[in-house]
Amino acid sequence: MSNDFEFTQPIDICEALKCLNETGRITPIAGGTNILVNMKRAPIETDLIIDLTRLEKLKNISEENGMFRIGAGVSFADLLNWHPGGAVEGLVRPMCAAFAGPLIRNLATIGGNICDASAAADASPVLLALDANVELVSTTNGSRTLPLSEFFKGVRKTAREDNELLTYVTFGKPAEGERCFYYKLGKRKADAISIVSIAILAKLNEGKIEKVHIALGAVAPIAMRALQTEAMLIGKVLNTSSIQEAATLVVKEACPIDDFRATAKYRLNMIEVLVKKGLNEILSKA
Amino acid sequence: MKKQIELTVNNSPESIEVAPRTRLLDAIRIKLGLTGTKEGCGTGDCGSCTVLLDGKPVNSCMILAMQAEKREITTIEGLGSPTELHPIQQAMIRSGGIQCGFCTPGMVLSLKALIDRDPHPDEESIRVAISSNLCRCTGYSKIIDAAKFLSSSETTSMATSSEDWSVGARMTRNDGVEKVTGRAIYAEDIQLPHIIYGALLRSPYAHAEILSIDTTEAEQITGVKAIVTGRDVDMGFYGYELRDHRIFALEKVRYIGEPIAAVGATTVDIAREAASKIKVEYAELPAVFDSEEAITSNAPLVHNDANAYEIDWDTERKGNLCYKLIIEEGNIEQGFGESDLIIEGSYKTPEAHPGSIEPHCSTAKVEPDGRVTIWTTTQKPFVFRSYLAQALQRSINSFRIVPTQIGGGFGGKLFPSVEPYVVLLAEQSGLPVQMTLTREEEMSCTLLRHPSSVKIKTGVMKDGTLVAHQVRMLFNTGAYGLYGPNTAALASMMATGPYRIPNVEITGLVTYSNNVPCGSVRGPGAVQLAFALETHLDKIARSLEIDTLDFRLKNAWETGDITCTGQTLDSVSIKECLQKAADALEWKKPRLPGVGKGLACNWWASGPWGTQTQIQTNEDGTFRLITGCVDMGTGGLNSSILQLAAEGLGVPIDSIQLVRGDTDSLPWDHGHGGSRMTFTIGRSAYEAAEHLQKQLLQEAAEHLEAAIEDMVLEDGSVFVRGDKANAVLISTLCYNRHKKHGGPMVGVSSLLEDFPTTTKKHPIGAFPGASYCAHAVELKVDEETGEIDILRYAAAHDVGKAINPTGCEGQIEGGVAMGLGLAMMEELREIEGKVMNPNFADYLLLTAEDMPPTESILVEQPATEGPFGVKGVGEPPIAPPTGAVANALGDAIDINVKRLPLTPEEVSSLIREQKS
Numbered sequence A: 001m002s003n004d005f006e007f008t009q010p011i012d013i014c015e016a017l018k019c020l021n022e023t024g025r026i027t028p029i030a031g032g033t034n035i036l037v038n039m040k041r042a043p044i045e046t047d048l049i050i051d052l053t054r055l056e057k058l059k060n061i062s063e064e065n066g067m068f069r070i071g072a073g074v075s076f077a078d079l080l081n082w083h084p085g086g087a088v089e090g091l092v093r094p095m096c097a098a099f100a101g102p103l104i105r106n107l108a109t110i111g112g113n114i115c116d117a118s119a120a121a122d123a124s125p126v127l128l129a130l131d132a133n134v135e136l137v138s139t140t141n142g143s144r145t146l147p148l149s150e151f152f153k154g155v156r157k158t159a160r161e162d163n164e165l166l167t168y169v170t171f172g173k174p175a176e177g178e179r180c181f182y183y184k185l186g187k188r189k190a191d192a193i194s195i196v197s198i199a200i201l202a203k204l205n206e207g208k209i210e211k212v213h214i215a216l217g218a219v220a221p222i223a224m225r226a227l228q229t230e231a232m233l234i235g236k237v238l239n240t241s242s243i244q245e246a247a248t249l250v251v252k253e254a255c256p257i258d259d260f261r262a263t264a265k266y267r268l269n270m271i272e273v274l275v276k277k278g279l280n281e282i283l284s285k286a
Numbered sequence B: 001m002k003k004q005i006e007l008t009v010n011n012s013p014e015s016i017e018v019a020p021r022t023r024l025l026d027a028i029r030i031k032l033g034l035t036g037t038k039e040g041c042g043t044g045d046c047g048s049c050t051v052l053l054d055g056k057p058v059n060s061c062m063i064l065a066m067q068a069e070k071r072e073i074t075t076i077e078g079l080g081s082p083t084e085l086h087p088i089q090q091a092m093i094r095s096g097g098i099q100c101g102f103c104t105p106g107m108v109l110s111l112k113a114l115i116d117r118d119p120h121p122d123e124e125s126i127r128v129a130i131s132s133n134l135c136r137c138t139g140y141s142k143i144i145d146a147a148k149f150l151s152s153s154e155t156t157s158m159a160t161s162s163e164d165w166s167v168g169a170r171m172t173r174n175d176g177v178e179k180v181t182g183r184a185i186y187a188e189d190i191q192l193p194h195i196i197y198g199a200l201l202r203s204p205y206a207h208a209e210i211l212s213i214d215t216t217e218a219e220q221i222t223g224v225k226a227i228v229t230g231r232d233v234d235m236g237f238y239g240y241e242l243r244d245h246r247i248f249a250l251e252k253v254r255y256i257g258e259p260i261a262a263v264g265a266t267t268v269d270i271a272r273e274a275a276s277k278i279k280v281e282y283a284e285l286p287a288v289f290d291s292e293e294a295i296t297s298n299a300p301l302v303h304n305d306a307n308a309y310e311i312d313w314d315t316e317r318k319g320n321l322c323y324k325l326i327i328e329e330g331n332i333e334q335g336f337g338e339s340d341l342i343i344e345g346s347y348k349t350p351e352a353h354p355g356s357i358e359p360h361c362s363t364a365k366v367e368p369d370g371r372v373t374i375w376t377t378t379q380k381p382f383v384f385r386s387y388l389a390q391a392l393q394r395s396i397n398s399f400r401i402v403p404t405q406i407g408g409g410f411g412g413k414l415f416p417s418v419e420p421y422v423v424l425l426a427e428q429s430g431l432p433v434q435m436t437l438t439r440e441e442e443m444s445c446t447l448l449r450h451p452s453s454v455k456i457k458t459g460v461m462k463d464g465t466l467v468a469h470q471v472r473m474l475f476n477t478g479a480y481g482l483y484g485p486n487t488a489a490l491a492s493m494m495a496t497g498p499y500r501i502p503n504v505e506i507t508g509l510v511t512y513s514n515n516v517p518c519g520s521v522r523g524p525g526a527v528q529l530a531f532a533l534e535t536h537l538d539k540i541a542r543s544l545e546i547d548t549l550d551f552r553l554k555n556a557w558e559t560g561d562i563t564c565t566g567q568t569l570d571s572v573s574i575k576e577c578l579q580k581a582a583d584a585l586e587w588k589k590p591r592l593p594g595v596g597k598g599l600a601c602n603w604w605a606s607g608p609w610g611t612q613t614q615i616q617t618n619e620d621g622t623f624r625l626i627t628g629c630v631d632m633g634t635g636g637l638n639s640s641i642l643q644l645a646a647e648g649l650g651v652p653i654d655s656i657q658l659v660r661g662d663t664d665s666l667p668w669d670h671g672h673g674g675s676r677m678t679f680t681i682g683r684s685a686y687e688a689a690e691h692l693q694k695q696l697l698q699e700a701a702e703h704l705e706a707a708i709e710d711m712v713l714e715d716g717s718v719f720v721r722g723d724k725a726n727a728v729l730i731s732t733l734c735y736n737r738h739k740k741h742g743g744p745m746v747g748v749s750s751l752l753e754d755f756p757t758t759t760k761k762h763p764i765g766a767f768p769g770a771s772y773c774a775h776a777v778e779l780k781v782d783e784e785t786g787e788i789d790i791l792r793y794a795a796a797h798d799v800g801k802a803i804n805p806t807g808c809e810g811q812i813e814g815g816v817a818m819g820l821g822l823a824m825m826e827e828l829r830e831i832e833g834k835v836m837n838p839n840f841a842d843y844l845l846l847t848a849e850d851m852p853p854t855e856s857i858l859v860e861q862p863a864t865e866g867p868f869g870v871k872g873v874g875e876p877p878i879a880p881p882t883g884a885v886a887n888a889l890g891d892a893i894d895i896n897v898k899r900l901p902l903t904p905e906e907v908s909s910l911i912r913e914q915k916s
């Protein structure tokens, strides 16, 4: 029979971890906005669904010693109402405002977005630009932290072991004066899936680029950082010519596909355009 | 394992048993019977399933019921009751924010959550708050008005409540309360004891021979109650003017998704599983998908002999050519010879979907006498009955069709979809059967808007005078013709637009292919041709360096002009529409960089076709209005028709009740579509009212022993002119009459055939109640990304007479929204016959955030035929937006648009093309 699975609703992390160790195919569910879509299209292959919505601890956002810790269960609606200020707010809020629509935002969690590991997932570029780490916990491995860039392994593949729970996303607070840019290109103004999305975090020192993170969504099997472009920019003066150079180089780093939303060619054109737009904006803010 | 869960629903504790896979939506609808929460997609994309979870609006299709244990749920039923509406519900009724009502419960809950959070939201927050709730009908403007109305004293376009019902007053719709409270019954809300559910087995191939069908394994699955294939049924061909369609594929399948078998089982899941266990052996055949390719001589044949099908119109058919029509006027070659300049262009529009938020759904039950009752969501109950009779080779009398509320039609509910299957399954199983299409089936297997490929060659003089116009239109109808010929015939009427051109040659071709079949979607042919023609006109104007408004005004029709199909036009208002739309956007003001303005026009018919309206007295002096027409959401039946009847009778509107019935009890009507409601049903209602009023006066004359000419009907009574003191109450007259002779007194009117005629041979030839419109748009384009931002929009429509201005504006705004969707994002894409985007995540409808501020301008140049001069306004607004947007782009960045939709990628590639 289709969609024939058991359901359990642990009330704390410890219990959740125990459930994750049960035998058979196990699927955690948070906001359900990926899982129920999949369920509607075809029966999902799982024996047990573990509901994470009662793990209250995972719904918190905290700041300690210049580190932000966002619980995996924080919804995009909550994130949209979060006001950390500075570059974090400059990246997170526009991303949340462009994420799905208000109904889905009330359900969808940041943990679900990361674990679903879609190439077009909107949280990824922002978190990559912020050099975020993810914390994974299991009864067998205990707790481990790894950079988000190492968490994504391929199309819908992650480094998460089957019995691991994603608990937190963490990242350091950018220094005073760091500039940011976020843009999501979609086919309509609300509730659109990204054709391309981009997040940039940069720091200039007397016109020279001291730090730059350029993260891209929907232009490769996984959300990615344009590392070569970043390396090329470091130490250079941010001006028309270095911006042009970056825009030309970034195109070589991406490997988008043709899909229903756009062709690979357009996506490549757009990252060129958006890198230029973003760096120009950063230049003008500096 | 199933489990008992506790939750609070609408402030009362509930305990229900659910399975792990049960969604909160199913628990609410099925377990709790709260059917105000709707399912439009099941994938989080439409918002019709919105409920409040601990006060926050969420999609109940995205939550497992068990996840909601111990939480607080508010559904629409928990908001306000009919006697005690929540202020937002009241505001929605008064603003005209409700049409079909399918999105309404979700919309109201999203607005409630907003108002609770922020009692005085600005317009932007309102748009954002409802941006997950898709509405296909209203264009959102009046919904936004409702929210604004709550937080301010703004009352623009607010209905004046039902006290003022005179013709021309803003009337609230009669079914507003049931819709806004979630009590309105739609097809999927029908619940019957012992009901079973149906599912279809569909073809995975675009073109293949069926070698064998084996249902043995499927039959053995527990819970399966009936299985029907084409081999078990005496199938007939059915269709509109062309009858080439059968309900099951028999010898071969012609498109991916064509039904092969139907299964009825105790649950939908079992029915689907059993359908998947039916073994069909196929031998794949070469297929053809492209329309140009389809009409070449060596293309694979979709139908072995297209000529074998009955068609009501003269035409030439061969190979895959399903229909052909030619119109010639003047001398085309001579016209080109005389022209100063000849401009050519090719234009393409994609397949598009009607996009009603409510999917197709029907329930059938075999009655004790062997007849079958069908509850269904249909625009045409009576025509459906005859389609079913043709398809199943029965008499019309074998069916009783009970129309439910319709959650959006737009042409998508003109043809039977699931009805024949539920009938057959009910007969075989002896149980009532319900079948609902999934959103995926809805998008990939139901009738579409014809994709078109239009080539235009136009000769003009240097001063802008149009001289010669050659148009070749090719429509790809997919596997079956159905409405293909009608689409081409209508399109041919649009090929010159509302412009004077002496030398014309128009060729319309309809071709079969192995794509999903097309039907007749709001403004069939008009959308395709208005895009091609209006875009082409701007190309000409730009070449001549003439202002596009001046160019249109120069060539626009005037009263007395004759169309290329030989209709002499009366009541032409296109110039007034053009001028008003252009003025609204300050046409001649210089544009900022990246900003452009565009215009487009359209003309269209007000649909005639047979009807009969009866108005009957009740013994207490109230009345019953009886028509077989249904209201697919526009509100015509629920406002304007009642206004006209009240006006004709001279009685208050709330004394007239709209009778709900079925095809057994109502008089025949052609159905809701073709912009005919207020024009045709309205006229017959008005005439029926006058007819009944005469009888009332006669009765009064006898009662008062005076001459009928001296009778005056006023304030619920009749008196001899000058002697109001001795008036007799209408209720007394009715009571006496019913008691004496038996009731009721009946006013009747059928359609009068006094429509315009034509001298030329053409299947349509002349448009009754011809209406005119012009749209103007201002937009900004991002030249790097290709994104379009619509800044403002104006639409001037000649409605002849606005019986209910709120209703007219609702049609215009909804049409603009749909048209802008077609302009910018709507495209159903098939690759080798397979639909690539069968969902609302990738087949995009406009959201509230995309809808620009829109000014609806009502022009009233009366038609000779319509009641008070009414002209239809249902379909016209959908045609101009595509051309207007294309032209505004051309104005902003000097590009020639060639196809739709104008997605960021399409615009960006046009810009890159032009730069290189």
Ligand SMILES: Cc1cc2nc3c(=O)[nH]c(=O)nc-3n(C[C@H](O)[C@H](O)[C@H](O)COP(=O)(O)OP(=O)(O)OC[C@H]3O[C@@H](n4cnc5c(N)ncnc54)[C@H](O)[C@@H]3O)c2cc1C
Residues within 6 Å of the ligand: A027, A028, A029, A030, A031, A032, A033, A034, A035, A036, A037, A052, A072, A073, A098, A099, A100, A101, A104, A107, A108, A109, A110, A111, A112, A113, A114, A115, A116, A120, A121, A122, A123, A164, A165, A166, A167, A191, A192, A193, A194, B043, B044, B045
């Ligand atoms: C209409 C609609 C619009 C959407 N728009 C967008 C959009 O604009 N941008 C975008 O990026 N996405 C979008 N999505 C996709 C989806 O909403 C997001 O990916 C969302 O963040 C998923 O979160 P969730 O909590 O709902 O995940 P769920 O569906 O609950 O889970 C997703 C996956 O993550 C796993 N998982 C969840 N939490 C954990 C955890 N803590 N530990 C381990 N595994 C876990 C689940 O097992 C599952 O595999 C949209 C979806 C819908 C239906």
Ligand code: FES
Residues within 6 Å of the ligand: B038, B039, B040, B041, B042, B043, B044, B045, B046, B047, B048, B049, B050, B059, B060, B061, B062
């Ligand atoms: S039915 Fe839930 S969003 Fe469409």
Ligand code: FES
Residues within 6 Å of the ligand: B097, B098, B099, B100, B101, B102, B103, B104, B134, B135, B136, B137, B138, B357, B407, B408, B633
């Ligand atoms: S009224 Fe909104 S979908 Fe019909």
